[in-house]
Amino acid sequence: MSRRVTLALPPWLAHALRARREPVPWSAxxxxxxxxxxxxxxxxxxxxxxxxxxxxxxxxxxxxxxxxxxxxxxxxxxxxxxxxxxxxxxxxxxxxxxxxxxxxxxxxxxxxxxxxxxxxxxxxxxxxxxxxxxxxxxxxxxxxxxxxxxxxxxxxxxxxxxxxxxxxxxTPGALAGDLRFDFRFDGERDAVAGVYDAVADLLDAVGTEHATVRRAALTAALDHAQDALAGPRLRRYASSAAERRLHAQYAAALPLAEAATALAWAGETVSGRACEGPRRLASALRGGTHTGPLPAPHRSAPALRALDDALLRAAEAFDRGEGGDLHTRRRTxxxxxxxxxxxxxxxxxxxxxxxxxxxxxxxxxxxxxxxxxxxxxxxxxxxxxxxxxxxxxxxxxxxxxxxxxxxxxxxxxxxxxxxxxxxxxxxxxxxxxxxxxxxxxxxxxxxxxxxxxxxxxxxxxxxxxxxxxxxxxxxxxxxxxxxxxxxHLPMPGERGGGVRARLAAAGGAAHAYLVHVLSECDDRAARWTLRREAYRTLAEARTAIALAAAELPALARHTEGTDEVAALLERLVDTTTACAVHLDDTGRLMPQHTERLTELLGELAARRERVGLRARELPVLPLAV
Structure with a gap:
């Protein structure tokens, strides 16, 4: 009987042979x-x-x-x-x-x-x-x-x-559509609509093995939309209707993303009605049409009630076109x-x-x-x-x-x-x-x-x-x-400084987000901003870790174990999101929330010492519930 032997390429060679798959950017x-x-x-x-x-x-x-x-x-x-x-x-x-x-x-x-x-x-x-x-x-x-x-x-x-x-x-085809649309904002519209599609995809995957990948895709979509809305304004006055509407539509996606993440953390499959609302919002955004009636999910759990409330607020935001500045990164x-x-x-x-x-x-x-x-x-x-x-x-x-x-x-x-x-x-x-x-x-x-x-x-x-x-x-x-x-020359100080710096930034952002949620502050806009920064810095750390892991062994060994720390931080931020949604609904945490937080904090402390991250690089996260 013949046995098939699979040859695994070393990471550095596999990366050299890998190409990104993406549509042809005809405009570029x-x-x-x-x-x-x-x-x-x-x-x-x-x-x-x-x-x-x-x-x-x-x-x-x-x-x-x-x-x-x-x-x-x-x-x-x-x-x-x-x-x-x-x-x-x-x-x-x-x-x-x-x-x-x-x-x-x-x-x-x-x-x-x-x-x-x-x-x-x-x-x-x-x-x-x-x-x-x-x-x-x-x-x-x-x-x-x-x-x-x-x-x-x-x-x-x-x-x-x-x-x-x-x-x-x-862009190709922009002038063939609704002339009321200002084609100069088509990149922003497409980016924000992609967030609503990513929310629907995550809701589709709740309770399956694909939920983690879809949650990462939602983070990438939010990062892309945040970047698309950043930068100088294309008109002299910030009060243009198109810009106000885009800001409102982006802001309305944040509580939807929060509720979807909490549902993914709970792991209980949701009905197809829960996914239909975000998809209709994405279609309305791309086509410049009204959202119409949105199907309401069953309000049988705190996260589902949060999703229903977020859909209602999104429909109102689409109609009013009023939204705050939640897309700017607060970087001093x-x-x-x-x-x-x-x-x-x-x-x-x-x-x-x-x-x-x-x-x-x-x-x-x-x-x-x-x-x-x-x-x-x-x-x-x-x-x-x-x-x-x-x-x-x-x-x-x-x-x-x-x-x-x-x-x-x-x-x-x-x-x-x-x-x-x-x-x-x-x-x-x-x-x-x-x-x-x-x-x-x-x-x-x-x-x-x-x-x-x-x-x-x-x-x-x-x-x-x-x-x-x-x-x-x-x-x-x-x-x-x-x-x-x-x-490959030895350098003064500890190697892998870039990876550790990004991991430290992710730890600090997770720390700020957790402290804010556990303080039961009513400022939800601040919470959504902190949540965005936590997930964004984690994505940046993940990218740096993946690149470092694909180096030759002489370099890759300096960042061994950092991917496990990033995974723990990711689960901690997911749990913090679930806690935030539950606190909004009931005003208190369930035992499974506090037990999970305690477990993750203990694992983080142990893993941090194992990979050589000092306390000042990855703060000890407080648990005060």
Missing amino acids: VVRGALAGGPLLILALAFGRVSLGVVAAIAAMLAGINDRPGSRRASVRRLGVPALAGSLGLLVGTYAGEHVGAVALTLVLTGLGLVAGGISAVGPVASAAGTQLLVASAIGAGMPLPAPGWQRALAFLVGAGWLLALRLVLP ARGLLRTAFGAAGREYGIRVALCFGTGAAFAQAQYHSHWYGQHTHWYWLPVTAAFLVKPDLGPLASRVLCRAAGTVLGALVFAAFAAVLPRPRGLIALVAVGGALIPVATRHFAAQTAVVTVLVLALVMVGGEPQASVSRIGETLLACAIVLVVG
């Missing part, structure tokens, strides 16, 4: 096609090709950050990194013109330290830190005739052009600085500085040596290191493999096109095609690298330099080796 594809090409055509017409290349590079970097979401969120997601990039270009240009090789290397290393610390704050800060480093290396090494201030201005123009396309162009400047200069920021800053500085040192040594020849693209080495050292892009070994494979593929593809395409028209067309492919290629780091490689090589040739596929491959492989070695 159109924007990408219209980004770099028109800028280059305009620059050629005015005889300022070098500035056109800089603007096209900025548009390409902005295109990498052009993710699905709302227009208001894109202002910060694209604008903040663009400002950082223009500053880096300015600093790099003047440093490259006025200091020697050693001093330039020290300047770039210092920028790496600053950018790395800032990157620990969040995704937008991470993108800003990366563009700061990339642009500083380009400014220092790219041979351009324009002065630094003109380069920085061209960079802003390129990123601003893509941002303008993001704000102005309607002091807290952000603490993150940047804390354990996570220091560890990541040191690693980025070493990788970026080492890449710059190798590049400068090669550039000034006799065997380096006439090739002037020394800045490619530190630029590649800046992208590779980013943990947002996956585990270290995975992103090194993907970067190497993507660069080789992209360089070979470009060499084939460069041999047959007319210049510069064919290269500009290639830039337009590459820009359109970036939003699709972001599903996998190797695919993104291949497309970006083709784009960069095409831009270099449009600027008048020779074909450089071979040198691009060589310098990428050298950067991969540098980052792979530096990424």
Whole structure:
């Protein structure tokens, strides 16, 4: 009898072979096609090709950050990194013109330290830190005739052009619908409607093994909606009916999510009537129609009564369009600085500085040596290191493999096109095609690298330099080796600082939420805000833990056991939610609530000691009932 043997791939290799599955973002594809090409055509017409290349590079970097979401969120997601990039270009240009090789290397290393610390704050800060480093290396090494201030201005123009396309162009099919809808808010509407769908999906899964996964999906939907509603207002006055209605619809989803989570915690299957109400709300939101009568669930338990009350309040909010500001994250400047200069920021800053500085040192040594020849693209080495050292892009070994494979593929593809395409028209067309492919290629780091490689090589040739596929491959492989070695070097202090910092933030948020609920405070808006922060920080910690677990064993061992702490915190926040709903209904807790809280707090204390988390990193949660 034959036995089937299943080969399990190591986590770092499995991650390198995994791609995200998501719909094709056609709007972003159109924007990408219209980004770099028109800028280059305009620059050629005015005889300022070098500035056109800089603007096209900025548009390409902005295109990498052009993710699905709302227009208001894109202002910060694209604008903040663009400002950082223009500053880096300015600093790099003047440093490259006025200091020697050693001093330039020290300047770039210092920028790496600053950018790395800032990157620990969040995704937008991470993108800003990366563009700061990339642009500083380009400014220092790219041979351009324009002065630094003109380069920085061209960079802003390129990123601003893509941002303008993001704000102005309607999504496909938006103008074919109800013209009373302002298409500029379609991202917000879709994000908030996704929350109601996620609530219905969770109610469908109550009492089954899928409930935990659906509750995580609800958290992701709420995070997405919160981000979609954040950012500058698209109109001068905050009193526009569309914005007020969106805020009200988001706020109305929070008690629904709370009730659904409490039902999932209880684990008793609910009827299909309970799921129908949130789905009708989602449909009404997307279509701009009235909700109509909503089916009421049976009011046989505290959580079901809370669900029924939340549905009634949601229907009223949809009609009135009045809601408070419950989507803004209360993050102080002091807290952000603490993150940047804390354990996570220091560890990541040191690693980025070493990788970026080492890449710059190798590049400068090669550039000034006799065997380096006439090739002037020394800045490619530190630029590649800046992208590779980013943990947002996956585990270290995975992103090194993907970067190497993507660069080789992209360089070979470009060499084939460069041999047959007319210049510069064919290269500009290639830039337009590459820009359109970036939003699709972001599903996998190797695919993104291949497309970006083709784009960069095409831009270099449009600027008048020779074909450089071979040198691009060589310098990428050298950067991969540098980052792979530096990424595994022992660092001062305890390893896994980024994971522990996010776990500490999740513990602090869970602590604040539990204390608020047990104090029996009547401020439900504050409770929903605290609950959102608890689940959001837990999701961020889970993501960091999953990436750390997929590292090579030498790095993964530093965060062993943290996933179990995160799971306990998640169950604690679920239990706290169930307690909040029960307290609203009866004014007291049942024995199963207090017993479960006591059990979870005891497990957390034991697990914290086992994984080496100090008390100040994960607060001891009080139980006062």
